Amino acid sequence: MKCDAMREWFSDRLDDSLDPDRSAQVDQHLAQCASCLAEFEALRLAIGRLRQAGPPVTSADERAVIMAAIDREAEDRLVASAVGGESIERRSGVFKRAILMPRPEPAPRKAIALVTHVASFGIGIAAAALFWFGGARDTSSPSDASRSTHDSARTRIEPAVVTSPTPNRPIEPPVVAPRTESIPVPAPASTPPQEMLLRVSSDLTVVRNGERGIGSSAPLTLKPGDVVEAQSAGRWRIIVGDHGALEVQSEPASPAPRTPTISRGPMIAIDLDPAPLQRLAARMRSSIEQLAGAVDRATERMPKTPIASEPTIASPKPAIAKQPAESTDVSSVTKPVVAGAPPSALAVRGPVVVRHDEAGLRLQTAGSPIEVVPALIQRLRDDDARVVALVVARLELVREEFERDPTFPRVAPRVASAPVSNSLFGLVTSLVASTPSVNQTEDTYAYWNRWFDTCADAIVARETYGTW
Amino acid sequence: MNPPLSDEQLALDAAAGSRDAFEELVQRFGAAVRGVLEKNVEDYHLAFDLAQEVWVKVFRALPRWQPTGSFRSWLFSVALNHLRDAKRSKARSRIVYLDEFRSAPAAPKSNDPRGRLEEHAAITAALTAVPEPYRTAVVLVDVNGLSYEEAADSLGCAVGTVKSRVNRGRFAFKDLYLRQEGDARDPARASESRGVSS
Numbered sequence: 001m002k003c004d005a006m007r008e009w010f011s012d013r014l015d016d017s018l019d020p021d022r023s024a025q026v027d028q029h030l031a032q033c034a035s036c037l038a039e040f041e042a043l044r045l046a047i048g049r050l051r052q053a054g055p056p057v058t059s060a061d062e063r064a065v066i067m068a069a070i071d072r073e074a075e076d077r078l079v080a081s082a083v084g085g086e087s088i089e090r091r092s093g094v095f096k097r098a099i100l101m102p103r104p105e106p107a108p109r110k111a112i113a114l115v116t117h118v119a120s121f122g123i124g125i126a127a128a129a130l131f132w133f134g135g136a137r138d139t140s141s142p143s144d145a146s147r148s149t150h151d152s153a154r155t156r157i158e159p160a161v162v163t164s165p166t167p168n169r170p171i172e173p174p175v176v177a178p179r180t181e182s183i184p185v186p187a188p189a190s191t192p193p194q195e196m197l198l199r200v201s202s203d204l205t206v207v208r209n210g211e212r213g214i215g216s217s218a219p220l221t222l223k224p225g226d227v228v229e230a231q232s233a234g235r236w237r238i239i240v241g242d243h244g245a246l247e248v249q250s251e252p253a254s255p256a257p258r259t260p261t262i263s264r265g266p267m268i269a270i271d272l273d274p275a276p277l278q279r280l281a282a283r284m285r286s287s288i289e290q291l292a293g294a295v296d297r298a299t300e301r302m303p304k305t306p307i308a309s310e311p312t313i314a315s316p317k318p319a320i321a322k323q324p325a326e327s328t329d330v331s332s333v334t335k336p337v338v339a340g341a342p343p344s345a346l347a348v349r350g351p352v353v354v355r356h357d358e359a360g361l362r363l364q365t366a367g368s369p370i371e372v373v374p375a376l377i378q379r380l381r382d383d384d385a386r387v388v389a390l391v392v393a394r395l396e397l398v399r400e401e402f403e404r405d406p407t408f409p410r411v412a413p414r415v416a417s418a419p420v421s422n423s424l425f426g427l428v429t430s431l432v433a434s435t436p437s438v439n440q441t442e443d444t445y446a447y448w449n450r451w452f453d454t455c456a457d458a459i460v461a462r463e464t465y466g467t468w
Numbered sequence: 469m470n471p472p473l474s475d476e477q478l479a480l481d482a483a484a485g486s487r488d489a490f491e492e493l494v495q496r497f498g499a500a501v502r503g504v505l506e507k508n509v510e511d512y513h514l515a516f517d518l519a520q521e522v523w524v525k526v527f528r529a530l531p532r533w534q535p536t537g538s539f540r541s542w543l544f545s546v547a548l549n550h551l552r553d554a555k556r557s558k559a560r561s562r563i564v565y566l567d568e569f570r571s572a573p574a575a576p577k578s579n580d581p582r583g584r585l586e587e588h589a590a591i592t593a594a595l596t597a598v599p600e601p602y603r604t605a606v607v608l609v610d611v612n613g614l615s616y617e618e619a620a621d622s623l624g625c626a627v628g629t630v631k632s633r634v635n636r637g638r639f640a641f642k643d644l645y646l647r648q649e650g651d652a653r654d655p656a657r658a659s660e661s662r663g664v665s666s
Contacts, residue, residue: 011635046642047610053591055612058498062516066494067487069520070527 002029003036010040014047475539483530490530494523497540500612501547507596507607508551518554522547541618544608548622594644602637609634 006029012018013026030037473481473489475496481489501522506515525546533542598606601623608619609630616634620627 007639008635011638012631014638042646043638043642046645047638049587049645050591050595050606050610050641051613053588053611056499056503058495058500062498062502063491063494065516066498066520066523067491069524070487070490070494073524073527 003033006030006033006036007039010043013040014044476535479530479533479539480535483533490527493539493543497543498523501543503611504544504547504604504607505551507592507603508600509554510596518550519547521554522550525550537621538614538618540612541614541621544612544614544619544622545624548604590645590648594641594648597644598637598640602633602640605630605633606637606641610638 006026009018009022009026013023016023018026030040473492475493478489478493478496482493498519502515502519505518505522506512509515509518526543529546533539595603595607595611605619605623608614608622609616614622616627616630619634620630623630
């Protein structure tokens with residue numbers, strides 16, 4: 001009985017947490033009782049080894065996996081905060097994201113305009129103008145500003161990296177004309193701009209880095225790391241990243257319908273310097289020619305697949321319902337351009353559609369690889385370097401994704417067992433050669449198209465920043 | 469060289485938006501959190517998944533964390549609460565993995581009765597066999613080095629309760645561990661004890 005009582009104190013004795021009197025009492029007992037001494041020593045041995053093993057050490061891989069989950073969560077939370085905490089899955093068709101690219105080369109006295117389209121579902125955003133701040137504040141007169149705005153809107157609203165809306169949904173026309181507001185800025189310095197100005201209309205509530213205020217005629221100076229939110233009927237957010245990159249996020253006003261009714265075109269047109277795309281196109285020319293020949297040879301060996309005349313292949317992306325542009329500044333670039341066939345044949349149904357609209361340049365693809373790839377190749381022969389670059393970007397990223405992600409055959413299941421070399425040449429050849437017929441599901445089409453849009457965004461980011 | 473920042477300072481920095489600070493916390497406690505979970509679910513992969521979820525929860529809750537107690541006691545309390553939630557959830561399906569990660573490592577060639585891997589496996593096996601709630605108390609105090617007070621915070625119980633659990637858990641561990649050690653030294657006895665006829 002005494003031994004049992006004593007053993008209750010063994011654990012504390014190991015920890016040296018007993019008071020001196022109790023500790024002495026235990027020690028005295030251990031000196032007299034061989035059985036308890038053996039028990040105590042066994043306990044000391046076992047617990048000693050347990051402690052010696054210590055906590056496991058976090059491996060680099062484990063840390064990386066956890067941090068990747070955290071980064072995803074951080075991004076989700078960022079988005080969630082802008083849409084009121086709605087789940088990311090539901091937001092996927094709602095949220096519009098775009099990357100605004102800083103102009104890499106100086107362009108004297110040209111403003112960069114951001115056009116916000118106030119669409120029917122209620123992005124009640126008053127016009128905002130973004131422009132790079134090159135060091136000195138603008139001192140131009142209002143008349144200069146007006147003239148420059150007009151010129152820049154006509155000449156600078158050009159190619160854009162645009163997010164794709166949910167496919168298979170009708171495009172509803174905007175009911176409010178796009179509003180453009182910009183003011184001229186001095187010629188940017190040779191170094192990439194680190195600050196920029198944002199003008200927010202005075203009827204907007206603005207939260208900048210957590211501080212609430214209202215917009216005003218005086219522009220805000222934004223620095224990397226700043227986060228600006230504004231809210232009217234809708235809400236939008238601008239995040240200033242490193243290197244002057246801007247991320248613009250916006251959401252429709254509540255209680256506007258959310259998914260799946262959000263299906264219209266991009267809400268934000270982004271001025272984008274085509275130089276990176278042109279450089280990419282130039283670099284890829286040789287491989288594209290090689291690719292084109294390979295695809296031609298591969299398709300010659302295969303039964304002809306009806307493309308334009310196939311009535312059962314419906315494009316998952318209906319053509320945008322063209323609206324007469326109310327702004328003359330953007331109407332000059334709203335002419336649709338269709339690849340590979342007369343516009344009337346492929347404007348609604350076809351594997352590749354290239355279109356200039358209010359938002360800028362858009363490349364749509366629909367169909368299986370055997371349809372899309374040759375049509376993309378056809379587009380490469382177009383003289384428009386920007387289109388070439390977009391096409392190349394997509395093909396190149398298909399290859400990279402294929403190499404990186406073994407589940408890529410979700411898009412083209414038959415490729416799974418086909419030999420695929422580590423080249424664009426090999427990939428596209430395999431895609432074509434191993435897809436004997438068009439029997440992809442609509443889901444596959446949708447995936448394919450979403451993926452292409454992601455590629456286009458990513459390649460531009462990589463071209464500009466050298467990283468994804 | 470500056471002394472390493474305390475867990476609490478890192479947590480405050482992370483709450484203020486420092487990704488590096490958060491990553492350092494993950495480095496310090498990532499495996500420990502996973503280990504606590506693994507001792508309960510007895511599945512490395514499931515514990516790994518749960519641990520990721522725990523860290524996401526920590527990330528979400530960190531801005532509201534108040535440094536009134538130790539960070540690690542709060543961290544383990546988040547982990548254990550999440551574990552309870554996960555166990556309650558019937559939605560979690562069993563996942564079968566194809567890799568051989570969990571296969572027993574080959575016995576090292578050594579004159580010692582146990583090599584390091586075998587020793588670690590023996591400790592893990594004995595610890596896993598300790599019944600709850602004593603096992604978690606021992607893992608927190610003896611494996612991860614929490615004080616009784618910190619463990620009490622993590623477990624949401626009184627310090628005396630933790631001491632009692634640790635005491636019982638230690639004796640249980642001792643019996644299980646030394647029995648394995650005896651089996652390792654005397655395989656014939658191990659077979660007998662398992663009821664296997666040779």
